[in-house]
Amino acid sequence: MQLTIVNPNTTASMTRAIGAAARAAASPGTVVTAVNPDSGPASIEGYYDEALSVPGLLGEMRKAGRADAFIIACFDDTGLDAARSMVEVPVIGIGEAAMHMATLVAGKFSVVTTLAVSVPALEHNVLKYGFAHRCARVRACEVPVLALEDPASGARAKISAEIARAMAEDRAEAIVLGCAGMADLARSLSAEHGLPVVDGVAAAVKLAEGLVALGLRTSKVGGYAPPRPKTYAGGLGKAEA
Amino acid sequence: MQLTIVNPNTTASMTRAIGAAARAAASPGTVVTAVNPDSGPASIEGYYDEALSVPGLLGEMRKAGRADAFIIACFDDTGLDAARSMVEVPVIGIGEAAMHMATLVAGKFSVVTTLAVSVPALEHNVLKYGFAHRCARVRACEVPVLALEDPASGARAKISAEIARAMAEDRAEAIVLGCAGMADLARSLSAEHGLPVVDGVAAAVKLAEGLVALGLRTSKVGGYAPPRPKTYAGGLGKAEA
Amino acid sequence: MQLTIVNPNTTASMTRAIGAAARAAASPGTVVTAVNPDSGPASIEGYYDEALSVPGLLGEMRKAGRADAFIIACFDDTGLDAARSMVEVPVIGIGEAAMHMATLVAGKFSVVTTLAVSVPALEHNVLKYGFAHRCARVRACEVPVLALEDPASGARAKISAEIARAMAEDRAEAIVLGCAGMADLARSLSAEHGLPVVDGVAAAVKLAEGLVALGLRTSKVGGYAPPRPKTYAGGLGKAEA
Amino acid sequence: MQLTIVNPNTTASMTRAIGAAARAAASPGTVVTAVNPDSGPASIEGYYDEALSVPGLLGEMRKAGRADAFIIACFDDTGLDAARSMVEVPVIGIGEAAMHMATLVAGKFSVVTTLAVSVPALEHNVLKYGFAHRCARVRACEVPVLALEDPASGARAKISAEIARAMAEDRAEAIVLGCAGMADLARSLSAEHGLPVVDGVAAAVKLAEGLVALGLRTSKVGGYAPPRPKTYAGGLGKAEA
Amino acid sequence: MQLTIVNPNTTASMTRAIGAAARAAASPGTVVTAVNPDSGPASIEGYYDEALSVPGLLGEMRKAGRADAFIIACFDDTGLDAARSMVEVPVIGIGEAAMHMATLVAGKFSVVTTLAVSVPALEHNVLKYGFAHRCARVRACEVPVLALEDPASGARAKISAEIARAMAEDRAEAIVLGCAGMADLARSLSAEHGLPVVDGVAAAVKLAEGLVALGLRTSKVGGYAPPRPKTYAGGLGKAEA
Amino acid sequence: MQLTIVNPNTTASMTRAIGAAARAAASPGTVVTAVNPDSGPASIEGYYDEALSVPGLLGEMRKAGRADAFIIACFDDTGLDAARSMVEVPVIGIGEAAMHMATLVAGKFSVVTTLAVSVPALEHNVLKYGFAHRCARVRACEVPVLALEDPASGARAKISAEIARAMAEDRAEAIVLGCAGMADLARSLSAEHGLPVVDGVAAAVKLAEGLVALGLRTSKVGGYAPPRPKTYAGGLGKAEA
Incomplete structure (x- = not known):
């Protein structure tokens, strides 16, 4: 294939x-x-x-x-x-893919994406796909896309902190990582937080x-x-x- | 696995x-x-x-x-x-599986299930899963579940007729077959009607x-x-x- | 009857x-x-x-x-x-009963139930019954069902605190008690907080x-x-x- | 009382x-x-x-x-x-009363009211009360309110015909009579059509x-x-x- | 005209x-x-x-x-x-006018009105007009209508503080002023907060x-x-x- | 300006x-x-x-x-x-413009656009803008965009017939013309059908x-x-x- x-x-x-x-x-x-x-x-x-x-x-x-x-x-x-x-x-x-998969292992998910400027476009997709009551919130960790590749950006720590807030404030049961550049973080963040973390790629x-x-x-x-x-x-x- | x-x-x-x-x-x-x-x-x-x-x-x-x-x-x-x-x-x-897959290849789908008595439960699932505006209609072909196995029931013809109605009346772009007992019909119905027909199994x-x-x-x-x-x-x- | x-x-x-x-x-x-x-x-x-x-x-x-x-x-x-x-x-x-009655005396209600594990099932019912925009939030006071019968559980105080939060944070105009075991608390909690408190039984x-x-x-x-x-x-x- | x-x-x-x-x-x-x-x-x-x-x-x-x-x-x-x-x-x-009661005995209801001019106001109430997916359709039988009292108006027959259409076209499981002047018809229409017919008074x-x-x-x-x-x-x- | x-x-x-x-x-x-x-x-x-x-x-x-x-x-x-x-x-x-205009310059708006007693009626209008997912929140600054005309009421400062909260908590991209008596404040509040502030008149x-x-x-x-x-x-x- | x-x-x-x-x-x-x-x-x-x-x-x-x-x-x-x-x-x-204006003069509108292939994109906009319960239906008259300029296409008659269907079947109270190329038809179609017909340009x-x-x-x-x-x-x- x-x-x-x-x-x-x-x-x-x-x-x-x-x-x-x-x-x-x-x-x-x-x-x-x-x-x-x-x-x-x-x-x-x-x-x-x-x-x-x-x-x-x-x-x-x-x-x-x-x-x-x-x-x-x-x-x-x-x-x-x-x-x-x-x-x-x-x-x-990859956005729809991650959201569909998240709804198969959890009642509600939150998205953690890069920048606030992308949040409305993602909220719009959530509505279009039908996940308005399955997605608790779309959150931004305020790390630009290309900074995800830079270890000095502190990206992982910022994403992790946002996941913690999603669990506490949104009652999220799963996390969807909101950028292709976060693909390699899914498994370790899942282990750290004890809930499914879905990478869209x-x-x-x-x-x-x-x-x-x-x-x-x-x-x-x-x-x-x-x-x-x-x-x-x-x-x-x-x-x- | x-x-x-x-x-x-x-x-x-x-x-x-x-x-x-x-x-x-x-x-x-x-x-x-x-x-x-x-x-x-x-x-x-x-x-x-x-x-x-x-x-x-x-x-x-x-x-x-x-x-x-x-x-x-x-x-x-x-x-x-x-x-x-x-x-x-x-x-x-298998219900959610078929609906998720249908939304990945079509904007809107209709479900063709067995009996009218099951329609409200399925409509309820559609709402719960988030597909209320992606599912055009849940339809019943009025063939009981176990009659699907009986060639004399005319099941395939009734399902096919209901698919034709879904295309004409609901503007369905894909069909979801609404019973595990219809699994073997998906490919031939898809070929007959020229649109994706999804089996949940x-x-x-x-x-x-x-x-x-x-x-x-x-x-x-x-x-x-x-x-x-x-x-x-x-x-x-x-x-x- | x-x-x-x-x-x-x-x-x-x-x-x-x-x-x-x-x-x-x-x-x-x-x-x-x-x-x-x-x-x-x-x-x-x-x-x-x-x-x-x-x-x-x-x-x-x-x-x-x-x-x-x-x-x-x-x-x-x-x-x-x-x-x-x-x-x-x-x-x-009793869940639907309490919610219907609450919407007849208030614009919006919050539910106070026992444990967080029950919240998704109740949110799902809220959606199904049609009260998604009438129910401000489903809250858990984290008292297990059978502990409600145990005076040492502090159940009433925990429920009362959750009601106070529902009024402040959700702008709830009425409270629905989310467990059959809370039936005897409705009137005193209503008097204490000055808003309708509905028991489903x-x-x-x-x-x-x-x-x-x-x-x-x-x-x-x-x-x-x-x-x-x-x-x-x-x-x-x-x-x- | x-x-x-x-x-x-x-x-x-x-x-x-x-x-x-x-x-x-x-x-x-x-x-x-x-x-x-x-x-x-x-x-x-x-x-x-x-x-x-x-x-x-x-x-x-x-x-x-x-x-x-x-x-x-x-x-x-x-x-x-x-x-x-x-x-x-x-x-x-009486409108909300009838709708609430209908949802306790049926998954979906249709309303049969008097004139088309009232339909939008009723649809608006349906939305406000939360019954948008419980109310299949608001229908008018085109009998003015005061004509309901006039046997020569043919009101009962027109309402009955509209109920038949609601059952066939809307898959309504119950009927809500949409005018106080129809109160006395509920029981006989229910018997005639074999489904619950709810009078709001x-x-x-x-x-x-x-x-x-x-x-x-x-x-x-x-x-x-x-x-x-x-x-x-x-x-x-x-x-x- | x-x-x-x-x-x-x-x-x-x-x-x-x-x-x-x-x-x-x-x-x-x-x-x-x-x-x-x-x-x-x-x-x-x-x-x-x-x-x-x-x-x-x-x-x-x-x-x-x-x-x-x-x-x-x-x-x-x-x-x-x-x-x-x-x-x-x-x-x-003027309410609908302000909301329509706000959605033409921003993805999401919050309303800042006078008293909490008016919030449910406004939320109801938001729903009716279709702006339930475009209006982030209806907020009250707790200044009575006629006090808006009284400089000693501190109305402008209270409205401004509520706008700041709407930006921080609701991620509002525009503000709709929720009272005819606030008409003269729109431009200065817009300049102060750096986002569109819409007056309905x-x-x-x-x-x-x-x-x-x-x-x-x-x-x-x-x-x-x-x-x-x-x-x-x-x-x-x-x-x- | x-x-x-x-x-x-x-x-x-x-x-x-x-x-x-x-x-x-x-x-x-x-x-x-x-x-x-x-x-x-x-x-x-x-x-x-x-x-x-x-x-x-x-x-x-x-x-x-x-x-x-x-x-x-x-x-x-x-x-x-x-x-x-x-x-x-x-x-x-021009799409959003026409829809906003239509909701200011009517409770519900239907859209009459060119081809069926455009209907899903327009339905998606309707949802995004918030008009899902204000737009009765998006209809296609099956006249391609550039044929609108060709008198031999019969475009006006086809649009008019579709308006008649929207009034009868959708209970539309206003019509939104769904293509920039229909701009010059609005007034005459409004006069013909006796309801507001809105051109987006x-x-x-x-x-x-x-x-x-x-x-x-x-x-x-x-x-x-x-x-x-x-x-x-x-x-x-x-x-x-």
């Missing part, structure tokens, strides 16, 4: 880390390819970065060759609906493998119908399935 | 069919055991049958020996919360395998905390993890 | 207290019988206990002889839907009497239709109305 | 019928007084009539002398919040009796706090409890 | 201030007339005052002569639905001007259909468009 | 028509500039087209020079959140003028905070206010 993961930002070191996290989660026989676009923002922090990363993301999907499923490795699930319209195979966002790998094994593909009836034939000026939008 | 599937009704032929469907979906290395209780209703059609099947279901889980995950193979997700409280490993209901196998692989276990913080030590009279309720 | 109250746990002293509270609330001419099953958990604290108490509860209802209405005297409304499917007369849960008595007087019986159209004829192995489930 | 029912419209024949229906439902020992204001609309059909009936309604409550509880006998629950602010005893609207009598017996009074904490001392020009608004 | 603003309380000094605020916001060519009834409460604080102010409000609208649009200048949007039923031109409440003027310019009038299909011909006793309710 | 309207598709004839509709709605003193990007899809029909039009849209805003407010002239409100993050002045989408002009006049600007607290300084590769994303 060929699983293509697109990190929609342009930071190659983060793409490598995501690829490693995905391979660690993948089943034998799953080939993971992790890519990122050349153009777009270096990290995705808020609506503006999200919007500007989508054409690059779709372009990488178009270049990807045959894939059995795609994963979008930004917790905002950037461009997810557009990506689903473009292809027939399953497309999973690994969660998305398992959901994508599952959908492929089940033969489930993106519905082409309704909102994910293929783009209608039309002119896309400026080299954008050559849609292929 | 040891996956134990409990069919909460007492009909062994249905348990065998569920086991076969689960094995067809399982990854290499996953050992599937399908069991059913000796006591309880022969099929689960409505709230009353649901309630009476739970002690038998929990008893089977208690007797099961080591399992890496459990699946409850009734679309009502009978006894799911109680089962999660009893064990530390993941427990997946197979979906639950993939979700359970995924959670186990991720090391995610049922949260013991909050509602799924282990039962408190107390007397359970009448031989009921010896809780073990 | 014959009102049969089933305490779904096996603690006879609690059944006696519930019976007394119900008789104190009953109208002249209402005969109250309070019973409990022989088998099942000694108290109901969480999903697991709930599930294991239901067959005993239904068995007591089956043995009860003619009743004009049934009351289920556990604040989780254990087995309520199954019970309604089994009989044609009204069945009232008494509330259920009045609602049951009301429904009987109005000639309203459980709908047999839809989800509460009688169980279909089938085999219930193991002595379970002989349904009679 | 003194129960004062205010019909907020000025049609005395309707007040007499409401009083008779209430007395038929009342317990021995309950004294029912039914009154209506001298000023205001002859019937309440829509928002405008509602608003203009409130001062008269409050005036009747002010004149009523000691009452243990009040009932507002218009299905729109006209002026209910204002009335609750004015007094300390319980105040019940009788339902309100039982709820009011229940609240009084329980010693529950309107919360004076929050939104129903007594009006603050101030000038009410034009003879309006002398608030007394 | 003739814009008639009705302050539904009887305090003429407040009407003058509202008129001035409205004129400051009005476009050239808009003639603003601000009136108040002779009868009714001196200020509107809670449900009771609201209800008693409506006939006077409707009476002023009836006397107003030709108006292109009406504004109801009480943040509770007192009598809004009745007023819309009475006329064909647009009617805007000015907001309503712009929305009313906009609707008139677009030729949009109140729908007469459905709930705002004209009152049906009937007797309104006591001089009330002569409906004219 | 300088109002810059960006049609996010590349069809210049549609931009001209939008500009004309906007100018017809604008107040004296408002200068309307209508632009469209050079790159991107020729029309926006579904998620894919939406995503690919955003960079061009943001680019046009960046090139626009001083504007007092921006309008995004696609009914999907394409890129709205990103655009708000980029600038400090108000940004209005004109509605957005009035809302934008209103916000500017009120001095309200996009909140920079929370989700619309300015993009953080970072590298945007490939010439994308130079953010300026």
Whole structure:
């Protein structure tokens, strides 16, 4: 099975880390390819970065060759609906993946993401996915995305402190880590706090493998119908399935 | 990986069919055991049958020996919360499994279940899981559970007709089959109608395998905390993890 | 009028207290019988206990002889839907009873229950009944159910402190006491805090009497239709109305 | 127990019928007084009539002398919040009464009211009370309020036809009659259609009796706090409890 | 364009201030007339005052002569639905106006109103308008309506402190001032706190001007259909468009 | 006042028509500039087209020079959140504009848009904006966007027929036209059907003028905070206010 993961930002070191996290989660026989676009923002922090990363993301999907499923490795699930319209195979966002998995092991979860600027976009996804009464709160630990890679940022301690607050104040029964860059912290934070801590990259790998094994593909009836034939000026939008 | 599937009704032929469907979906290395209780209703059609099947279901889980995950193979997700409280490993209901998978490949789904008496319980689950605006409608094809095994019942044709109505009237983009006994129909109905048709047995196998692989276990913080030590009279309720 | 109250746990002293509270609330001419099953958990604290108490509860209802209405005297409304499917007369849960009554005298209420493990099940009922925006919060005072009968537990003081917090933090306009074992505290806590404090046992008595007087019986159209004829192995489930 | 029912419209024949229906439902020992204001609309059909009936309604409550509880006998629950602010005893609207009772005997109900102009106001109440997912639909039979008293209006047949549609199209498990003038039809329509049909006048009598017996009074904490001392020009608004 | 603003309380000094605020916001060519009834409460604080102010409000609208649009200048949007039923031109409440405008410049807003007694009525409007997940919280600064005009009341400082709390505790991105008497504070509070602060009087003027310019009038299909011909006793309710 | 309207598709004839509709709605003193990007899809029909039009849209805003407010002239409100993050002045989408205005003149509205592929994206916006219980249904008339300009398409008749269905089946009290290309039809369809028909282009002009006049600007607290300084590769994303 060929699983293509697109990190929609342009930071190659983060793409490598995501690829490693995905391979660690993948089943034998799953080939993971992790890519990122050349153009777009270096990290995705808020609506503006999200919007500007989508054409690059779709372009990488178009270049990807045959894939059995795609994963979008930004917790905002950037461009997810557009990506689903473009292809027939399953497309999973790491944000939705983590939330779905969390609701299978806990009544309520809280999200711990990077910056406050991303919280409204995530709350919006929570509402859209249906988890408004399953998600106790979306919290920010105020560590920028790229600082997660820097040991001097104190990121782990800040995330851990936010998890403690989520347990005390939100009565969270599980924690969803709200950034692809936090993938490697899930197990140790789970052990430290004694509750499930879900990383979206690994969660998305398992959901994508599952959908492929089940033969489930993106519905082409309704909102994910293929783009209608039309002119896309400026080299954008050559849609292929 | 040891996956134990409990069919909460007492009909062994249905348990065998569920086991076969689960094995067809399982990854290499996953050992599937399908069991059913000796006591309880022969099929689960409505709230009353649901309630009476739970002690038998929990008893089977208690007797099961080591399992890496459990699946409850009734679309009502009978006894799911109680089962999660009893064990530390993941427990997946086939109803929730199918709905989660459907929302990953479609914006909206409709459920096609057996009898109208089950519709309110399923609508209630839809609300609880958060899919109230993702589930267009829960429909009944008016085929009793055990008649699904009888070729003379016309079950497939009735289900197919209900799918056609769901597409026309509900604008459903995917269909969730609302009974464990429909597991073998998913692929042919999907081909016939040109949209994803999700069977919960197979979906639950993939979700359970995924959670186990991720090391995610049922949260013991909050509602799924282990039962408190107390007397359970009448031989009921010896809780073990 | 014959009102049969089933305490779904096996603690006879609690059944006696519930019976007394119900008789104190009953109208002249209402005969109250309070019973409990022989088998099942000694108290109901969480999903697991709930599930294991239901067959005993239904068995007591089956043995009860003619009743004009049934009351289920556990604040989780254990087995309520199954019970309604089994009989044609009204069945009232004390949890729903207290919540309905609270919304008739206040815009918003908070629930004060026993243990945190029960909170998710109660929040779920709140959602199901429709009171998600009428119930400000479900709170636990961390007194186990059976400790409510023990003067040394400090139960009343802990409940009273939690009520004070509900008024200050939740802007609750009424309090719903979240356990059958708190029935005798309602009036004194109401006087102390100056707002309505609702006990579910008494509330259920009045609602049951009301429904009987109005000639309203459980709908047999839809989800509460009688169980279909089938085999219930193991002595379970002989349904009679 | 003194129960004062205010019909907020000025049609005395309707007040007499409401009083008779209430007395038929009342317990021995309950004294029912039914009154209506001298000023205001002859019937309440829509928002405008509602608003203009409130001062008269409050005036009747002010004149009523000691009452243990009040009932507002218009299905729109006209002026209910204002009335609750004015007094300390319980105040019940017949609309909310019928809906609460319906949810105790059925999973879902539909309302059959008089005219389409009233539907939005009732849908709004449904939302406010929390019954948005318990009320399948609010339907109008297009019989004006005062025509209900006229045998030539064909009212009963039109209501009956609308109930049949509610059962077929909404999967309603109970029917709520949406006008005080339909009180006498509940039992025969229930017998005809084989499901619970709830009349709000009788339902309100039982709820009011229940609240009084329980010693529950309107919360004076929050939104129903007594009006603050101030000038009410034009003879309006002398608030007394 | 003739814009008639009705302050539904009887305090003429407040009407003058509202008129001035409205004129400051009005476009050239808009003639603003601000009136108040002779009868009714001196200020509107809670449900009771609201209800008693409506006939006077409707009476002023009836006397107003030709108006292109009406504004109801009480943040509770007192009598809004009745007023819309009475006329064909647009009617805007200042509460809804401020909330709509806030959602166009911010993801989430909090309301800062006068007294806690008004909070439930406002929360109810928030729900009705659809802003339940856009309004973070309705807060009271505990300054009575008429004290807003008294410099010694410390009103501005109390409102400012509540805004600071809304930003810190509710993560509000905008503030809606919850009383017509706060109209003159919006700009300075916005400058002080660095986020949009919306006054409903000015907001309503712009929305009313906009609707008139677009030729949009109140729908007469459905709930705002004209009152049906009937007797309104006591001089009330002569409906004219 | 300088109002810059960006049609996010590349069809210049549609931009001209939008500009004309906007100018017809604008107040004296408002200068309307209508632009469209050079790159991107020729029309926006579904998620894919939406995503690919955003960079061009943001680019046009960046090139626009001083504007007092921006309008995004696609009914999907394409890129709205990103655009708000980029600038400090108000940004209005024509979809939200029409819906807000419709709720000020009617209790419930239905949307009539072009193609079924767009319905899920619009339903999603309805949910996000809060209008889930104010919007009766989103309907498609199955006329492609660019066919709206072609008299031979029968567009007006198809839209009119869909309005008739919305009135009969959805009980819609107002209609929102779901495409910028329908702007010129609003008044005649309103006259034909006797209810408010709202065009988003004109509605957005009035809302934008209103916000500017009120001095309200996009909140920079929370989700619309300015993009953080970072590298945007490939010439994308130079953010300026």
